[in-house]
Amino acid sequence: MKKAARVAAFAVLLALLLALPKFVSSYKLLTYTRFLILALMAQGWNFIGGYTGYAAFGNVAYFGIGAYTTGLLMLGRWQVAFFPALAAGALLSAFVAILLGLPILRLKGHYFAIATLGVAEALSQVADTWDSVTEGSTGIDLPLRTEGAFFYYTALAFVIGGLALTWAFSRSKLGNGCVAIREDQDAARMLGINTTLFKVVAYALSATFAALAGGLTAYQNIHVTPGDFFKIDYTLQMIIATIIGGAGTILGPVLGAAVYQLLSTYVWSRFLELHPTVLGLIIVLFIVFLPRGLMTVLARKRPRGERPFRPSDLLANVRAHRVT
Amino acid sequence: MGGAELGQIFVNAVLLSGILALVALGFSLVWGIMNIVNLAHGAFIVLGAYITFFLHELFGVDPFLSIPVAMLALFALGWGIQRGLINQIIRAPLLATFLLTFGLELLIVNLINFFFKADLRSVTTAYSGTGLTLGAVRIPYIRLGALAVSLVLVAALAWYLKATRTGRAIRATGMDIDAARLTGVKVATVYAATFAIGAAMAGAAGSLLSMIVPFDPTLGGTYTQRAFAICVLGGLGNVANVVIGAAIFAFVDVFVGARLPSLSRAVTFGILVLLLILRPQGIAGKSV
Numbered sequence: 047m048k049k050a051a052r053v054a055a056f057a058v059l060l061a062l063l064l065a066l067p068k069f070v071s072s073y074k075l076l077t078y079t080r081f082l083i084l085a086l087m088a089q090g091w092n093f094i095g096g097y098t099g100y101a102a103f104g105n106v107a108y109f110g111i112g113a114y115t116t117g118l119l120m121l122g123r124w125q126v127a128f129f130p131a132l133a134a135g136a137l138l139s140a141f142v143a144i145l146l147g148l149p150i151l152r153l154k155g156h157y158f159a160i161a162t163l164g165v166a167e168a169l170s171q172v173a174d175t176w177d178s179v180t181e182g183s184t185g186i187d188l189p190l191r192t193e194g195a196f197f198y199y200t201a202l203a204f205v206i207g208g209l210a211l212t213w214a215f216s217r218s219k220l221g222n223g224c225v226a227i228r229e230d231q232d233a234a235r236m237l238g239i240n241t242t243l244f245k246v247v248a249y250a251l252s253a254t255f256a257a258l259a260g261g262l263t264a265y266q267n268i269h270v271t272p273g274d275f276f277k278i279d280y281t282l283q284m285i286i287a288t289i290i291g292g293a294g295t296i297l298g299p300v301l302g303a304a305v306y307q308l309l310s311t312y313v314w315s316r317f318l319e320l321h322p323t324v325l326g327l328i329i330v331l332f333i334v335f336l337p338r339g340l341m342t343v344l345a346r347k348r349p350r351g352e353r354p355f356r357p358s359d360l361l362a363n364v365r366a367h368r369v370t
Numbered sequence: 371m372g373g374a375e376l377g378q379i380f381v382n383a384v385l386l387s388g389i390l391a392l393v394a395l396g397f398s399l400v401w402g403i404m405n406i407v408n409l410a411h412g413a414f415i416v417l418g419a420y421i422t423f424f425l426h427e428l429f430g431v432d433p434f435l436s437i438p439v440a441m442l443a444l445f446a447l448g449w450g451i452q453r454g455l456i457n458q459i460i461r462a463p464l465l466a467t468f469l470l471t472f473g474l475e476l477l478i479v480n481l482i483n484f485f486f487k488a489d490l491r492s493v494t495t496a497y498s499g500t501g502l503t504l505g506a507v508r509i510p511y512i513r514l515g516a517l518a519v520s521l522v523l524v525a526a527l528a529w530y531l532k533a534t535r536t537g538r539a540i541r542a543t544g545m546d547i548d549a550a551r552l553t554g555v556k557v558a559t560v561y562a563a564t565f566a567i568g569a570a571m572a573g574a575a576g577s578l579l580s581m582i583v584p585f586d587p588t589l590g591g592t593y594t595q596r597a598f599a600i601c602v603l604g605g606l607g608n609v610a611n612v613v614i615g616a617a618i619f620a621f622v623d624v625f626v627g628a629r630l631p632s633l634s635r636a637v638t639f640g641i642l643v644l645l646l647i648l649r650p651q652g653i654a655g656k657s658v
Contacts, residue, residue: 095465099463101464101465101468149647150643150646150647152647153646153647155464156401156407156464156468157602157646159407159464159468160407160595160598160602160642160646161642161643161646161647163595164595164639164640164642164643164646165639165643167595167635167636167639168635168636168639168640168643171632171633171635171636172633172636174632175632175633175636282472285465285469286469289465289469293465319484320480320481320484321480322476322477322479322480323476323477323480323481323484325473325476326473326474326475326476326477326478326480327473327477328473329469329470329472329473329476330455330470330473330474330477333459333462333466333469333470333473334455334458334459334470337459337462337463337466366461367458367459367460367461367462367466368457368458368459368460368461369457369460369461369557369558369561
């Protein structure tokens with residue numbers, strides 16, 4: 047595709063997305079907003095999990111921190127407006143991520159994954175127990191705001207901002223440094239990359255995105271409880287969306303979020319009770335046949351050479367990782 | 371706290387550590403040999419629990435006698451899953467196997483939920499309520515039996531890995547897959563056997579748990595996490611380390627559970643994260 051054609055395609059897509067609230071029912075708009083919020087979370091996870099290669103399994107912690115900070119600031123004594131409250135939630139999440147990241151990011155592989163999982167579990171229980179601030183498992187109620195278009199446009203703006211940021215990141219010294227860490231951390235360190243700093247920045251970025259998504263979801267759902275906003279499902283959704291689309295690519299997380307939301311909504315409407323089974327099956331199939339995500343199908347240049355993607359590559363993907 | 375309460379906590383911890391060792395051993399074997407953190411381990415435990423439950427409910431089979439059935443069934447299932455799915459992506463990056471086993475967990479648990487519903491179930495036998503009383507400390511017979519079965523299985527696996535040809539092949543593959551292949555080990559078969567043994571251990575643990583605690587399809591999740599914590603505590607690679615890790619974890623868990631029940635998960639995981647940061651190689655030292 048020529049560059050001009052690509053720009054035109056993006057412009058048309060953007061115009062469609064901007065006009066969308068005029069044409070669809072408020073229920074459908076909710077589904078689209080969910081997709082955008084998932085895309086936002088996946089974009090965040092992509093920084094640490096995709097580019098830096100650290101399997102962060104506890105990002106829902108920052109989703110929850112964002113939701114609670116936004117909610118609590120809008121309530122009670124402070125009565126802060128939504129956007130400043132959301133910004134405060136994002137900042138606090140980034141701060142917590144830096145504090146936690148400094149020790150945790152020293153761990154590697156499975157150990158890092160479980161440490162993040164443990165932190166999320168612990169925070170969930172703290173939110174559940176700390177009655178005087180979080181109202182425990184009863185939860186808090188945010189001021190009501192019913193226009194679906196507000197949430198849709200806010201999420202859309204964040205996702206577009208996220209795309210721009212990811213694009214800039216992937217071209218920056220920071221982004222390249224993170225990829226170097228993913229490929230070989232010791233070599234990266236020997237090349238003079240401050241690995242701790244780079245990893246912590248990528249982790250804080252991912253926390254910020256999760257917090258924005260959390261605050262937005264909190265305002266939209268009104269009711270915030272530890273059970274709903276610290277559940278591991280969010281962590282998994284952002285990881286699955288990123289993997290489906292293509293980890294470590296600019297468009298991958300958004301594409302993956304769209305596919306995931308589409309499949310999930312469809313599966314939900316057709317097989318209500320077997321929903322997790324079908325989702326589990328989808329995860330398994332994607333991991334086995336397309337471990338590098340959909341972007342490898344779409345991208346003109348494949349990682350090794352110019353050959354376009356062929357269906358037979360699905361089997362080749364399987365063979366490449368098999369043990370006989 | 372009084373001496374009686376301390377005594378009871380001590381006994382409870384000892385009784386818990388047997389099952390935890392069994393759960394963690396299968397998990398640690400798969401992790402140590404194949405470098406796979408099997409998030410579906412909990413689902414295997416749940417399957418074991420349901421097998422025992424239904425054999426008891428429908429045919430009146432004594433729960434202890436159903437353990438071999440559960441182990442065989444899970445062995446077969448584990449073999450199939452390893453050959454059919456996990457083996458296909460075993461060399462892919464870590465996240466792939468992590469997500470694959472997670473997808474399996476989701477799938478199995480939801481299927482159980484679909485067919486058997488989320489009702490809380492328990493296996494109750496004629497001897498369920500009875501136990502030994504030593505002063506102020508009570509020891510239920512079932513938990514004592516579960517401890518004995520766990521210890522026998524742990525010892526049997528230790529012997530199997532040390533003394534048999536297949537056991538040595540499994541350990542050799544864990545140490546160096548290429549060297550093992552050069553000496554004629556069929557790696558794919560060894561992997562399938564390893565995963566199947568891990569699943570069988572989980573099945574046995576599930577059978578035992580079904581007699582001890584009321585369960586539903588979500589029983590397994592917390593045990594996967596506990597198994598992970600125990601492997602981190604003990605380090606991978608040898609049976610004794612896993613047993614020590616299980617004992618330490620059981621004591622912390624029971625003690626925290628008795629003193630701060632509402633924060634027990636937060637404290638347990640806080641300790642785990644601290645340990646990971648301070649000694650990522652495990653308390654017992656070297657891992658494979």
